[in-house]
Amino acid sequence: MSNPSLLILPGDGIGPEVMAEVVKIIDWYGAKRDMPFDVSEDLVGGAAYDAHGTPLHDDTMARAQEVDAVLLGAVGGPAYDNLDFSLKPERGLLRLRKEMDLFANLRPAQCFDALADFSSLKRDVVAGLDIMIVRELTSGVYFGEPRGIFEEGNERVGINTQRYTESEIDRVARAAFELARRRGNKVCSMEKANVMESGILWREVVQKVHDADYADVELTHMYADAGAMQLTRWPKQFDVIVTDNLFGDILSDLAAMLTGSLGMLPSASLGAPMANGRPKALYEPVHGSAPDIAGQGKANPIACILSFAMALRYSFDAGDEATRLEKAVEKVLADGLRTADLLGDEGVQPVSTSEMGDAVIAAL
Amino acid sequence: MSNPSLLILPGDGIGPEVMAEVVKIIDWYGAKRDMPFDVSEDLVGGAAYDAHGTPLHDDTMARAQEVDAVLLGAVGGPAYDNLDFSLKPERGLLRLRKEMDLFANLRPAQCFDALADFSSLKRDVVAGLDIMIVRELTSGVYFGEPRGIFEEGNERVGINTQRYTESEIDRVARAAFELARRRGNKVCSMEKANVMESGILWREVVQKVHDADYADVELTHMYADAGAMQLTRWPKQFDVIVTDNLFGDILSDLAAMLTGSLGMLPSASLGAPMANGRPKALYEPVHGSAPDIAGQGKANPIACILSFAMALRYSFDAGDEATRLEKAVEKVLADGLRTADLLGDEGVQPVSTSEMGDAVIAAL
Ligand SMILES: CC(C)[C@H](C(=O)O)[C@@H](O)C(=O)O
Ligand SMILES: CC(C)[C@H](C(=O)O)[C@@H](O)C(=O)O
Numbered sequence: 099m100s101n102p103s104l105l106i107l108p109g110d111g112i113g114p115e116v117m118a119e120v121v122k123i124i125d126w127y128g129a130k131r132d133m134p135f136d137v138s139e140d141l142v143g144g145a146a147y148d149a150h151g152t153p154l155h156d157d158t159m160a161r162a163q164e165v166d167a168v169l170l171g172a173v174g175g176p177a178y179d180n181l182d183f184s185l186k187p188e189r190g191l192l193r194l195r196k197e198m199d200l201f202a203n204l205r206p207a208q209c210f211d212a213l214a215d216f217s218s219l220k221r222d223v224v225a226g227l228d229i230m231i232v233r234e235l236t237s238g239v240y241f242g243e244p245r246g247i248f249e250e251g252n253e254r255v256g257i258n259t260q261r262y263t264e265s266e267i268d269r270v271a272r273a274a275f276e277l278a279r280r281r282g283n284k285v286c287s288m289e290k291a292n293v294m295e296s297g298i299l300w301r302e303v304v305q306k307v308h309d310a311d312y313a314d315v316e317l318t319h320m321y322a323d324a325g326a327m328q329l330t331r332w333p334k335q336f337d338v339i340v341t342d343n344l345f346g347d348i349l350s351d352l353a354a355m356l357t358g359s360l361g362m363l364p365s366a367s368l369g370a371p372m373a374n375g376r377p378k379a380l381y382e383p384v385h386g387s388a389p390d391i392a393g394q395g396k397a398n399p400i401a402c403i404l405s406f407a408m409a410l411r412y413s414f415d416a417g418d419e420a421t422r423l424e425k426a427v428e429k430v431l432a433d434g435l436r437t438a439d440l441l442g443d444e445g446v447q448p449v450s451t452s453e454m455g456d457a458v459i460a461a462l
Numbered sequence: 463m464s465n466p467s468l469l470i471l472p473g474d475g476i477g478p479e480v481m482a483e484v485v486k487i488i489d490w491y492g493a494k495r496d497m498p499f500d501v502s503e504d505l506v507g508g509a510a511y512d513a514h515g516t517p518l519h520d521d522t523m524a525r526a527q528e529v530d531a532v533l534l535g536a537v538g539g540p541a542y543d544n545l546d547f548s549l550k551p552e553r554g555l556l557r558l559r560k561e562m563d564l565f566a567n568l569r570p571a572q573c574f575d576a577l578a579d580f581s582s583l584k585r586d587v588v589a590g591l592d593i594m595i596v597r598e599l600t601s602g603v604y605f606g607e608p609r610g611i612f613e614e615g616n617e618r619v620g621i622n623t624q625r626y627t628e629s630e631i632d633r634v635a636r637a638a639f640e641l642a643r644r645r646g647n648k649v650c651s652m653e654k655a656n657v658m659e660s661g662i663l664w665r666e667v668v669q670k671v672h673d674a675d676y677a678d679v680e681l682t683h684m685y686a687d688a689g690a691m692q693l694t695r696w697p698k699q700f701d702v703i704v705t706d707n708l709f710g711d712i713l714s715d716l717a718a719m720l721t722g723s724l725g726m727l728p729s730a731s732l733g734a735p736m737a738n739g740r741p742k743a744l745y746e747p748v749h750g751s752a753p754d755i756a757g758q759g760k761a762n763p764i765a766c767i768l769s770f771a772m773a774l775r776y777s778f779d780a781g782d783e784a785t786r787l788e789k790a791v792e793k794v795l796a797d798g799l800r801t802a803d804l805l806g807d808e809g810v811q812p813v814s815t816s817e818m819g820d821a822v823i824a825a826l
Contacts, residue, residue: 188657258658259623263614324715348709
């Protein structure tokens with residue numbers, strides 16, 4: 099049997115730096131835990147645009163469809179701000195999501211105890227926080243047609259279409275309920291059913307899936323604006339949140355920021371099972387390409403490392419190894435190691451990106 | 463010359479209770495400051511549905527178009543949850559906004575010092591916070607066509623349309639720049655131009671209005687997801703935020719919750735100037751109808767009172783009187799008066815809705 103395959107797309111900005119640390123960890127798993135991976139690497143985002151004039155080359159897309167999991171660093175940067183919409187680095191990411199049909203974006207919002215004081219929220223509001231946001235990732239206003247800027251009378255109009263079918267809602271709802279069963283057994287679904295018909299259908303289908311197959315899970319519904327408020331007020335009331343692509347974009351970033359651990363948070367984007375039973379999958383840190391600190395060895399590799407931990411759990415059926423890696427990260431933090439982004443005003447000396455990676459390996 | 467006219471729509475839940483206190487204050491202005499108003503009252507929301515089978519009767523709509531300002535309490539409640547979409551209490555509110563063409567929704571997010579400890583955020587993050595969110599209120603996905611739930615193949619699809627014309631963006635941008643000039647002279651515009659063409663047009667038009675007529679105001683652009691994060695991290699970086707209907711719904715609720723003063727915050731929804739030079743205008747508290755405490759004298763009337771203060775400022779050219787009323791509210795809070803929603807665990811005895819209203823009048 100061949101080794102599981104990984105496609106690595108470091109991307110732009112700090113992407114390559116943080117990914118280099120993950121590659122060390124992948125090597126460690128091959129050497130020390132007898133878990134060898136077949137690793138290939140390619141370009142995405144601005145880097146791909148520079149090389150090929152497109153943020154995602156067709157060959158890269160084809161390779162992403164074949165591998166067991168894709169690991170992505172980050173895309174984008176000011177050098178690409180004035181590119182045409184269709185050529186922007188983000189389009190590489192959006193094409194990967196769409197063509198791999200990665201409909202369930204899992205974004206944990208977890209507060210690392212050692213970092214709770216970094217939150218702008220009071221310690222008791224965030225300490226121990228552990229939410230999982232499940233964001234629909236392949237539909238909604240991100241992909242709906244018609245879209246564009248059109249002439250209308252003597253002016254222009256910008257149009258996008260929010261669009262959800264029953265089956266699109268059904269499958270992401272199932273993903274959320276399955277996750278809830280392995281966690282706190284609660285799902286809160288968020289939409290704007292008081293204003294949008296797509297939200298009415300969303301609420302109805304989530305309820306139907308629940309009643310038919312997940313009646314053991316506690317289900318509540320909340321309007322997305324109230325959801326933003328409740329996340330800010332008392333986030334620990336939530337376990338799993340399921341929501342659409344656009345609300346999920348905003349609410350998951352909000353939830354990530356609450357934790358004080360923004361630079362630490364991973365994500366998984368999962369699709370349907372492939373022939374080998376593994377889901378189509380892409381893993382990436384929640385943070386962006388941080389061009390301002392790129393190339394200086396200042397970046398924090400932990401979000402990218404924890405994204406690989408999610409890969410171990412969701413793609414490679416190695417939940418124990420995922421937990422081992424997560425515990426190693428916790429230990430390193432508890433030991434007081436901090437990259438520059440994690441420094442308060444205590445005069446601690448920061449470690450570099452690669453020192454942090456090495457420390458995690460040492461703790462494994 | 464006839465007196466300025468006010469249409470009062472108390473609505474549902476705690477709406478009538480909080481509005482009763484505003485009526486006392488209106489009377490005070492007539493008796494003590496020689497500012498008499500012609501006040502009429504009507505039904506909206508669930509109350510209108512109960513009486514007429516519609517959340518907004520045509521006669522009420524017509525009256526709202528004639529008066530100098532509308533004051534609204536709150537709409538909705540669980541009794542109406544299973545009504546058809548078009549009959550829901552919210553539809554009364556949305557029809558008012560649309561037909562009066564109230565395109566600029568002004569939502570201040572202000573932290574009252576006496577209440578800063580109610581915030582889930584750290585005191586230094588929120589103390590002194592004073593942001594103005596300008597939300598476009600008559601277009602976008604709230605009103606765009608096509609919309610609905612349709613059959614497609616053998617399933618249903620929920621569709622809504624995000625839609626902005628240049629002139630719609632232009633006018634709300636101007637409203638934001640005008641406000642900024644009277645405040646901190648900074649505007650941050652939020653959209654998702656990296657994903658939505660309507661956001662690209664939004665950003666372009668806001669920039670154009672700025673460069674042509676408001677180059678003295680500092681303008682920045684931010685993606686709405688980053689905006690949610692930055693609002694949570696360090697909200698004091700903002701002065702005026704301008705954004706679309708849907709992002710504005712979420713971000714303004716988020717900003718309101720940050721302050722710890724959610725039950726205290728007013729709003730103004732303004733349209734184009736009428737023949738008498740006053741803008742079409744509707745004023746309402748940000749909080750909802752709070753059916754769980756309705757009818758118990760527990761509701762906090764301050765948000766509704768401060769909405770009337772906004773009416774004094776934006777409809778009646780009485781900024782000094784608005785400030786007087788706002789100062790009276792501050793004094794009452796500083797004196798330690800608290801309605802039940804504002805009680806921590808200090809064993810303070812709460813005052814009732816009407817006691818709070820009376821205290822504000824005494825402080826005027
Ligand atoms: C970069 C951007 C296109 C993307 C999104 O909006 O989905 C990002 O914000 C995210 O959440 O992954
Ligand atoms: C009640 C609802 C329709 C409304 C909205 O979504 O606009 C409310 O949330 C608001 O912000 O005024």
